[in-house]
Amino acid sequence: MDFRARFAPSPTGQVHIGNIRTAIFNWLATRHNKGTFLLRIEDTDLERSTQDAIDKLLECMKWLGLDYDEEIMYQTKQSGLHKQAAEKLIETGYAYKLNPAEEHSPILFKLPYDCDGMKFIRQAGPVRIDLAPGSAVQLNQAGVVYNTVSPKGKTVENAASLAGFKNLEILGADGSVLFRLDEESRKALPSNPQEKMTVENCSALTFLRREVFYHDLVKGDLAKPLDSMKDFIIVRSDGSPVFHLANVYDDMQQRVTHIVRGDDHVENTYRHLFLFEALGFTPPQYAHLPMIVNKAGKPYSKRDGDAFVGDFREKGFMAQALFNYLSLLGWSPGDDREKMSKEELVEAFTIERALRSPAQFDIAKLTNMNALYIAELSRDEFMERIAPYLEKYCPEAVGSPLLEKVAELMHSRTKTFADVAHWTYFFRSPENVEYDAKALKKFLSDDMIRKSVEEFASGLDALPSCTAAEIESKIRAVEEKYGIPQGKLNQPLRIAVTGSTIGAGIYETIELIGSAGSASRIRRALAMKNE
């Protein structure tokens, strides 16, 4: 069977990881099934949709390698067809105007009372609901309104579509039937949604409960009682189509066979099933993905500024790593594999293996995975990848003859490309090196140390160019002369030369920076301490 899935974002801001994870799962499922991956921009919210957001979205998808087939569908261009569809639904009795008298009235989809033949409807058995004693029940062809008493004793109003109450009987206090819903009485009910028939002094409702059910590829068998549903708006009073209609219509037109989307759409599915039926189209298969939650365990909101895809790119994460990491949020191949190439993911991915419960996004694990991907870059690839980040975070390095060697030295220490920001000390002139004041104090306070460090610096002057090995033996010699334990001078020298307690090997670092530069850095550090 042909497999057609789509990603249908609304371009109302930055793309965040929740959205893109949905795109990734759609893409993976499609490519696994050798199907067609469609992109539809749901830009019907004219107030909030922007071209900028569309551009950003396309850029993110390109970056992650989420290629799509066929042309992009822009939902706004479909609105004429949507309105036509709504008119047709009115003609066929599947929809009605809320205020038939007014010119600008929203159009509602009417849950059909005669739905027993539909594939997604089943009977759940007889039900009795006790009402608030003596309360009234109001009904018309659209729905039923009745009052019940909550456990706390409060009277609560309930409203639901008439379709939920097959063979409804409204009972009085003495158990007598005040109203019975049958073919005839149903037709006698007010057809104008604004009018209602009232049955006074009721005590209970009995009816045959029916429910909407479907099999969700991720969540399994799902069902919802029809008497908990209401007719819903498909066209606004300003004439614009609502999400439900537009979304279903376009899925129909694009012949979508599999809908993979966020958990928040589960409830919509029960309604969309009816819409597909009314439009005369076989509903697609559904798969609802659980949400990705933030550090606090809450769903990402537009306020979580740290979850935009573009930002991850900025921060120096590789597309591969983010893709890989995100594919593992709410899905696993079933074995212990984690680091997987796109090809491996496509091969292993089935939507049925997606999890049902929310997953928390963990930047630490992403960072670790990113480091894994960076580590396996060749030297040339690494150089190429860091170039844009150098310009931004370490401009001193651009064009420097030292760069290649520094990169080699720092490769295994790079977890994100933005880490190049810590490379500045290699390239700065001695007077611009920034020092860690605390470290300075800790490692360069002892007189004996200071003396020997100074002596080392003087020795450097005599060694205009020197190798790491020569530097090491030089340090050892100074240590011996001053009776300092072997290796004790390394850290003070590191501070003096780089300004920091962490970094690559100090011998190699001094070799790279050169004798003259290192010597003047050391002198400057010693002087700073004196101030």
Next chain:
RNA sequence: GCCCCUAUCGUCUAGAGGCCCAGGACACCAGGUUUUCAUCCUGGCGACACGGGUUCGAAUCCCGUUGGGGGUGCCA
């Protein structure tokens, strides 16, 4: 309020009645390599939300409680 979904180490997850007094990864801790840091290697800490049931046997099935999430007539 009502409806729907959900619950394994701090986090991501393996687990579809016996292979599990629960396995892997990240994080964390300890040790080794590197006279710093990172990489790499070894080890450690650490979970089936709670209460009932079904069964010879339950993390796995059922019910309930609690927690979390979603939906609930003009957002998508």
